[in-house]
Amino acid sequence: MNQSQAASSGGDFVGLTRLTRVRRNFNRPLLIAVFLLLAYGLFVLFSATSQDPQHTAFFWQIGFAAVGTGLAIWVALVDYHIWLKLAYPLYFIALILLLGVLLFAPEVFGAQRWLNIGPIPIQPSEIAKVAVILVLAKELSGSKDRERPFIRFLRALTLIILPMLLIYEQPDLGTSIVVLFLFFPMCSFAAIRPLYTFSFFGAILACTPLLWYFLRDYQRNRILVLLDPTIDPLGIGYNLRQALITIGSGGFLGKGYLQGSQKQLQFLPVRHTDFIFSVLAEELGFLGVTLLLSLYAALFLLVLRVAQQAEDEFGTLLVIGILGMWVCHVFINIGMNAGIMPVTGIWLPFFSYGGASTLINLLSVGIILSVSLHRRRFMFYPGA
């Protein structure tokens, strides 16, 4: 099926009102999994911000979640083929914003990631991730160059190179790696020969040692310190040791909600965002951690099912791209908390405090729900 057919047939369901269709086809389990994650995240965020008697971050996050849920439901009800039209405009806006960050943004913690548009701070790299998913899904499912698969592959590749470089320059190594790694599963699910995909990633892996020379000193330090925490006992070595003590001392059952003793040491400046996982691990222990990872497993498998059952290739690729992004984030974030990945500013989906990430994640949920909703296969007709 080509794109134009999909687009014209997407919203057309014979004999059923729109409302009935929404009711029958809405992916409730997926939305429930997302809500459970959000609620769990807020529960831990309250404790992570317990030194602020007003719990400012906690209440902001409730607001972000509420607005984001509204956004998700709105996006879910719109046929996802609208993103075919919006993909390139969004992609170019994202590129301009990324360029704007490099030229105008103030530095926070040594990196420029935020851009103020009027009073609203936005994080262009977050927009860029979704925009890249949209254009890749469009390109990889399109009819152009179907007979010349290698050219197709190269075209897709060029689409990720520019945003990756701009994000890397901020510098935000973590996010540029995420962009690279959502490319991999999307190619795998597209009509790209596995030979290209695998040889490209083989080449990337083979080039990793070369990458070392492009890293900044502090980035190299973050990697070296993983191998030998004693090299910088006062700097990040100290932070790493504290992070491990925080997680490790949680034990099996944890120290109890609000009882974390490592919190007051304040060795982690971003406890409620990138390191919120360590607060969870300390207070709720291995049990709490297992619950979180189980929720992620459930969510990811539900999302994967949506990808599998999507109406067309475009839908599948959208969902796979988003799923790739989330898996990558979970691995990098928990990995850095647990001392097996270098420290980068990567949020934990639905868990870390943050307006941009929460809204982008819930928008992505909306896209997935839309793909799940706007399909004919597996329609359930009672009594038929």
Next chain:
Amino acid sequence: MGKAQRAVVFSVVIVAVLAVLLGRLFFLQVVQGYNYQEASEENRTRLATSPALRGMIYDRTGAVLAKDTATYSVKLTPEHFDPDTLPLLTQITGMPVDEIQAKLEENNLPAWEPFTLRTGLGEEVVQKVEEQRLDLPGISISIEPQRSYPYDNLFAHLIGYTGSISALELSRMESAGYTGADVIGKTGLEKAYEDWLKGEKGKQILEVNAIGQPVRVLNEIEQIPGADMTLSIDLKLQQQARQILVDNQMNGSIICMDPQTGAILAMVSTPDFNPNDFIKGISQKEYETMTASNALIPKATQDRFPPGSTFKVVTTAAALEEGIIDPETYTVFCPGYIDVGGHRFYCWQTSGHGTQNLVDAIANSCNIFFYTLSLEIGPERIAKWAQLLGLNQYTGVDLPDEAKGVIPTPAWKWEQLEEPWYPGDTMNMGIGHGDVAVTPLALATAFAAIANGGKLITPYLVQEIRSPDGTILKDTQTTVRVEVPFSQRTLDYLRQGMVKATTLGTTQQVKPPGISVAAKTGTALITSEKQDIWICAYAPVENPQILVLVMNEYSTLIYGSYLAPFAGQLINTYLSVTPTATATPTSTPAP
């Protein structure tokens, strides 16, 4: 490979990724959990700050007037503190149990931050605490610089004192990096030069054990001492000035100033206090006693008094500069009184001065002459010259909370009291009575302008500021605030009158042997027996190098001229060590 198969592969990848993470967490939390729990128990890091050494303060000869010495403080961390150890703590610090408990209640720092229980302890406290370290959880010792003032009361009002930052001060100064544990300059130069004197705090990341005692220093940034200051003050002159006031049981103020530069050579006010008492900490009762006797107020800069006849120089200047009289021919006959508007106003010499010309009237301080003269000048023009001489302005001296004087005018009186201005008000104003009130320093600065030929200068105390490495950060230059438009003739008449004054009566004692002095006395009646009395003198007349102002509040002495010997002693002390030959005369000597 079909879509379903690829989905299976991807789900395997997802599960594998999550399994790797779970495996790692299992290793950290369950396998090694116990070790990390122990590490967490032992591991407490804390950011500790150590106060910087405050800058030293010297006089012009290099004598130390304020310094920091190391003392020991006992600190208490509430989180780890065990109330059962209170008796032991009392034994060590010498503080009663209820006082310790009161301090604990007052403390508003977080429970894991040590707060200071007692400062200023000797080295022996270190040994006591170290010996019983294990029985004193949450108690630690820190070395802290303590401010001390070797000359006790001598510089109470000039240098002031330091103290713990208050909540109000903290709210203003928090943005500049101050914390609740800081000591800041509270009054005097300590307050005015806080930014220079304070230095940079040292920082330490400490690892502390479970009972809050530091086990090792992880990282350290050394403190940077504050800048040192050299004052224009002459210690000997300052001591002598205070001694004069104290020995004669006079409440008041003495100011010695270089009239050319504005450098303050000595400035004392009595009653005073010992700033070292504030460093040790004073009780509420002691504080109330000081407040009741006005000991905390520097009279020289923060209080104002009627200037009495010293103000006649202003009236004279107004009369001459405004062209009211011809000084060659103008005379007034003084029978000892004058009748104006149905009231009889007396001269201080009730038998009368006879016929007075301007120079005689200044020398004799004849009230009848100046009553008559002020009625001819009018209050506005007198006020204009008082303002030009800075008597109702801030002098801009480098001390905090300076007051400024009041020069009444008809408009001022109406605004303040809603009463009309009477001729009697003009007469009172002309002799420095009524509502005229000035700070001693402003009056001294006005006389300096007459002495130096018309430059109204900014008086100052801090001559030089140097960083700890010796770099000169500030070298005070003379600031001329106003070029008072005096004609040479006016200056000559003022000088003649003030020189002639030193040839008459008790005022003669203002002249040390061989030194020419110009002086004006003042007596402002406060009650029938008590008056504020003044003398303002400068010398040598040809080339003024020192100006001395002595003021005695609520004096039982009758006239300002009784202060002449004191001013003379100070002039003599200063000029006998400072050679006069080097300087060139800046104005024509008086005849």
